[in-house]
Amino acid sequence: xxxxxxxxxxxxxxxxxxxxxxxxxxxxxxxxxxxxxxxxxxxxxxxxxxxxxxxxxxxxxxxxxxxxxxxxxxxxxxxxxxxxxxxxxxxxxxxxxxxxxxxxxxxxxxxxxxxxxxxxxxxxxxxxxxxxxxxxxxxxxxxxxxxxxxxxxxxxxxxxxxxxxxxxxxxxxxxxxxxxxxxxxxxxxxxxxxxxxxxxxxxxxxxxxxxxxxxxxxxxxxxxxxxxxxxxxxxxxxxxxxxxxxxxxxxxxxxxxxxxxxxxxxxxxxxxxxxxxxxxxxxxxxxxxxxxxxxxxxxxxxxxxxxxxxxxxxxxxxxxxxxxxxxxxxxxxxxxxxxxxxxxxxxxxxxxxxxxxxxxxxxxxxxxxxxxxxxxxxxxxxxxxxxxxxxxxxxxxxxxxxxxxxxxxxxxxxxxxxxxxxxxxxxxxxxxxxxxxxxxxxxxxxxxxxxxxxxxxxxxxxxxxxxxxxxxxxxxxxxxxxxxxxxxxxxxxxxxxxxxxxxxxxxxxxxxxxxxxxxxxxxxxxxxxxxxxxxxxxxxxxxxxxxxxxxxxxxxxxxxxxxxxxxxxxxxxxxxxxxxxxxxxxxxxxxxxxxxxxxxxxxxxxxxxxxxxxxxxxxxxxxxxxxxxxxxxxxxxxxxxxxxxxxxxxxxxxxxxxxxxxxxxxxxxxxxxxxxxxxxxxxxxxxxxxxx
Amino acid sequence: xxxxxxxxxxxxxxxxxxxxxxxxxxxxxxxxxxxxxxxxxxxxxxxxxxxxxxxxxxxxxxxxxxxxxxxxxxxxxxxxxxxxxxxxxxxxxxxxxxxxxxxxxxxxxxxxxxxxxxxxxxxxxxxxxxxxxxxxxxxxxxxxxxxxxxxxxxxxxxxxxxxxxxxxxxxxxxxxxxxxxxxxxxxxxxxxxxxxxxxxxxxxxxxxxxxxxxxxxxxxxxxxxxxxxxxxxx
Numbered sequence: 001x002x003x004x005x006x007x008x009x010x011x012x013x014x015x016x017x018x019x020x021x022x023x024x025x026x027x028x029x030x031x032x033x034x035x036x037x038x039x040x041x042x043x044x045x046x047x048x049x050x051x052x053x054x055x056x057x058x059x060x061x062x063x064x065x066x067x068x069x070x071x072x073x074x075x076x077x078x079x080x081x082x083x084x085x086x087x088x089x090x091x092x093x094x095x096x097x098x099x100x101x102x103x104x105x106x107x108x109x110x111x112x113x114x115x116x117x118x119x120x121x122x123x124x125x126x127x128x129x130x131x132x133x134x135x136x137x138x139x140x141x142x143x144x145x146x147x148x149x150x151x152x153x154x155x156x157x158x159x160x161x162x163x164x165x166x167x168x169x170x171x172x173x174x175x176x177x178x179x180x181x182x183x184x185x186x187x188x189x190x191x192x193x194x195x196x197x198x199x200x201x202x203x204x205x206x207x208x209x210x211x212x213x214x215x216x217x218x219x220x221x222x223x224x225x226x227x228x229x230x231x232x233x234x235x236x237x238x239x240x241x242x243x244x245x246x247x248x249x250x251x252x253x254x255x256x257x258x259x260x261x262x263x264x265x266x267x268x269x270x271x272x273x274x275x276x277x278x279x280x281x282x283x284x285x286x287x288x289x290x291x292x293x294x295x296x297x298x299x300x301x302x303x304x305x306x307x308x309x310x311x312x313x314x315x316x317x318x319x320x321x322x323x324x325x326x327x328x329x330x331x332x333x334x335x336x337x338x339x340x341x342x343x344x345x346x347x348x349x350x351x352x353x354x355x356x357x358x359x360x361x362x363x364x365x366x367x368x369x370x371x372x373x374x375x376x377x378x379x380x381x382x383x384x385x386x387x388x389x390x391x392x393x394x395x396x397x398x399x400x401x402x403x404x405x406x407x408x409x410x411x412x413x414x415x416x417x418x419x420x421x422x423x424x425x426x427x428x429x430x431x432x433x434x435x436x437x438x439x440x441x442x443x444x445x446x447x448x449x450x451x452x453x454x455x456x457x458x459x460x461x462x463x464x465x466x467x468x469x470x471x472x473x474x475x476x477x478x479x480x481x482x483x484x485x486x487x488x489x490x491x492x493x494x495x496x497x498x499x500x501x502x503x504x505x506x507x508x509x510x511x512x513x514x515x516x517x518x519x520x521x522x523x524x525x526x527x528x529x530x531x532x533x534x535x536x537x538x539x540x541x542x543x544x545x546x547x548x549x550x551x552x553x554x555x556x557x558x559x560x561x562x563x564x565x566x567x568x569x570x571x572x573x574x575x576x577x578x579x580x581x582x583x584x585x586x587x588x589x590x591x592x593x594x595x596x597x598x599x600x601x602x603x604x605x606x607x608x609x610x611x612x613x614x615x616x617x618x619x620x621x622x623x624x625x626x627x628x629x630x631x632x633x634x635x636x637x638x639x640x641x642x643x644x645x646x647x648x649x650x651x652x653x654x655x656x657x658x659x660x661x662x663x664x665x666x667x668x669x670x671x672x673x674x675x676x677x678x679x680x681x682x683x684x685x686x687x688x689x690x691x692x
Numbered sequence: 693x694x695x696x697x698x699x700x701x702x703x704x705x706x707x708x709x710x711x712x713x714x715x716x717x718x719x720x721x722x723x724x725x726x727x728x729x730x731x732x733x734x735x736x737x738x739x740x741x742x743x744x745x746x747x748x749x750x751x752x753x754x755x756x757x758x759x760x761x762x763x764x765x766x767x768x769x770x771x772x773x774x775x776x777x778x779x780x781x782x783x784x785x786x787x788x789x790x791x792x793x794x795x796x797x798x799x800x801x802x803x804x805x806x807x808x809x810x811x812x813x814x815x816x817x818x819x820x821x822x823x824x825x826x827x828x829x830x831x832x833x834x835x836x837x838x839x840x841x842x843x844x845x846x847x848x849x850x851x852x853x854x855x856x857x858x859x860x861x862x863x864x865x866x867x868x869x870x871x872x873x874x875x876x877x878x879x880x881x882x883x884x885x886x887x888x889x890x891x892x893x894x895x896x897x898x899x900x901x902x903x904x905x906x907x908x909x910x911x912x913x914x915x916x917x918x919x920x921x922x923x924x925x926x
Contacts, residue, residue, distance in 0.1 A: 612814075613813040614817070628762075630758060
């Protein structure tokens with residue numbers, strides 16, 4: 001039987017690392033009666049928060065894998081995806097956001113908007129996810145939710161509307177004032193589970209009235225009914241709620257709530273807000289593309305009766321086989337149903353279907369449009385779409401960035417080698433930004449990822465979860481080669497070794513290309529190279545691109561224009577033209593002024609303003625280009641572009657120059673030319689590509 | 693090629709020929725006009741001119757966000773390229789702005805005593821080789837009179853060219869009989885070059901009203917195109 005989709009919410013909890021989102025999730029699970037005891041993130045009680053399902057996460061106090069769970073609040077079902085806070089794991093955040101209808105953006109009331117908050121905020125905007133802001137840690141020394149509200153407006157460009165103000169701050173924090181109902185809310189009982197609503201304390205009446213008016217002023221734009229009621233001198237609570245809801249769903253406003261998860265204050269009103277203000281799956285428009293006609297866009301409807309469409313957003317390998325987390329966008333998926341995966345061109349039958357709860361799961365019979373569930377035993381990749389056989393559709397894929405760093409790993413013995421293979425198989429399937437392969441020349445196992453910490457975490461997991469004893473080499477940057485000027489080629493491949501010979505001649509030029517990796521232009525006239533051999537030429541050039549001659553890294557940014565050639569009626573073949581193309585490429589490559597490109601990272605460093613000098617110097621020393629700096633009196637945030645090769649070990653350096661108070665994030669920005677002196681050094685060192 | 697063309701054809705060459713020693717390091721220039729007349733456009737053109745000459749600059753702003761300043765540079769550069777009939781080439785643009793650092797001080801009422809040490813830290817540690825500093829959006833009219841003197845002392849001590857915008861918002865008449873803004877009277881001592889932007893004949897015109905101790909050149913025949921805000925010689 002179809003369920004009422006208006007009573008569902010699919011939300012994510014996104015935030016800066018250490019802003020307390022795991023504690024917040026833990027409290028949500030507790031108040032929704034999903035768990036019966038609360039733990040702390042850092043595992044002071046030796047247990048660790050429920051959402052941190054991996055041992056390593058418990059130890060580091062951070063969330064690495066998104067764990068999905070569902071809770072029930074005010075007769076609504078809320079699916080929660082807990083998302084990681086570090087940029088190195090951004091793919092996780094992106095995958096989670098892709099399937100969400102709403103989000104809670106958690107901010108620290110002391111630290112406010114930090115660079116990672118801005119990254120997460122950009123992602124929320126990219127996927128057009130409506131969100132609520134929750135200012136956490138009001139109990140901390142230096143808590144200032146009003147400053148954080150202003151930062152949300154200034155730094156994130158959101159129209160932040162306070163729906164609550166605090167009653168006391170720091171160790172005086174007693175509760176919050178609900179600016180919609182205009183009541184004081186207190187959280188009694190040993191775990192804040194008893195809500196007491198009272199009149200606003202006299203000392204806060206004026207403040208509450210002022211912020212209430214500011215809120216009404218901001219939200220009245222989104223409801224004509226509310227404006228009419230206001231003009232008539234009324235202010236019905238239901239219309240205030242409706243106006244906030246409309247403003248939130250249209251992403252015109254960001255309602256701001258607050259509290260302290262650690263002190264068990266403000267969580268239940270936040271859950272009320274999720275139900276009241278964030279959209280249900282039927283209110284969000286999603287699109288798919290026909291697998292037969294990729295240009296035809298199809299709007300999906302959150303209707304259980306329509307043809308099923310589901311999207312696999314995360315894979316995990318567990319003790320019972322591959323677990324595929326999916327969101328159903330249209331129709332319903334039942335145990336025993338047949339579904340089609342258009343990417344793999346494969347049909348499969350839905351076996352075990354479950355709902356996830358951090359580490360545990362419950363079996364369900366069906367999942368319908370709008371729901372998040374998981375399937376067992378389906379061979380697929382992250383980003384696959386499942387649809388009804390005969391009606392294949394594809395949902396746009398999640399953008400997967402190319403890895404920028406690689407590391408050689410050496411298992412110490414046969415057992416470790418065996419376990420390593422298992423670990424790599426699992427991790428590479430779960431995380432498309434993590435890759436591994438065996439270098440054909442050195443026979444070493446190479447792993448690739450998005451940053452040092454990204455690889456560190458996987459190495460730790462290999463050691464802990466798979467008992468792999470291993471050593472690692474030096475991190476290696478994924479350089480690229482390219483050309484900087486036009487060069488002509490005229491190459492004859494000729495071989496006569498008895499029997500049929502080989503003959504192919506190709507004439508043309510290589511040109512630098514900025515916007516693409518490779519382009520092949522066939523400008524051969526008059527059948528000088530017969531049409532059937534042109535694809536072989538293209539293939540030959542592409543084969544040559546795989547490994548440059550400077551360092552052996554792939555060559556990018558090349559246009560090949562084939563203008564002329566020659567063939568032999570007997571001796572020419574596909575193979576001969578492939579060989580001719582490869583020879584021609586190397587002939588011209590030397591003349592095309594080849595150069596080395598390196599990954600440049602967008603780096604954001606934050607720290608107390610008193611350390612501005614050392615922070616700036618640390619970037620300058622690393623061949624960084626400072627793009628901007630922003631100071632707000634206490635903190636400085638420096639945005640810079642720095643070559644990845646210079647960023648190894650930066651976290652240690654930054655800690656030491658800022659007495660542990662600085663932090664940084666980085667993400668891949670672009671490839672840029674390595675300065676000549678560096679290129680010479682790299683070539684002299686015989687830096688060699690570990691890439692395929 | 694684009695660099696040379698843009699440098700050669702810039703109206704700033706006329707400007708430089710009309711004032712004494714403006715590009716000399718250690719001098720303080722002020723561009724004064726009411727809000728919305730084109731001060732930022734002028735200063736950004738001056739900054740781009742220096743960047744095209746491969747000189748590093750620092751743009752100090754007091755805005756709430758940095759991105760709108762970055763947009764100013766891109767817009768003005770695009771207009772400059774278009775004025776020469778050239779296509780906008782992002783690679784060239786990025787190469788040009790590589791030597792620019794934007795320093796933003798977002799807190800209301802950030803004191804000059806705080807700004808100058810940060811600026812110095814950036815010049816010494818973060819971006820050595822800076823020759824020009826642009827300060828836009830600083831409300832020095834409401835700040836103590838000695839603040840501008842501190843910027844002048846800084847320019848002199850660091851041997852840099854410093855340009856500051858001044859937003860005039862007093863009552864009419866804004867200018868005295870010599871064309872000097874009345875609101876800036878108490879700061880004149882600290883200013884080496886004072887340029888005003890005044891609207892007449894449907895365009896905004898640049899006037900040099902103070903030129904160290906030399907007789908100022910007055911109206912320069914340079915105006916801002918009302919559509920693009922680009923400086924042009926008429």
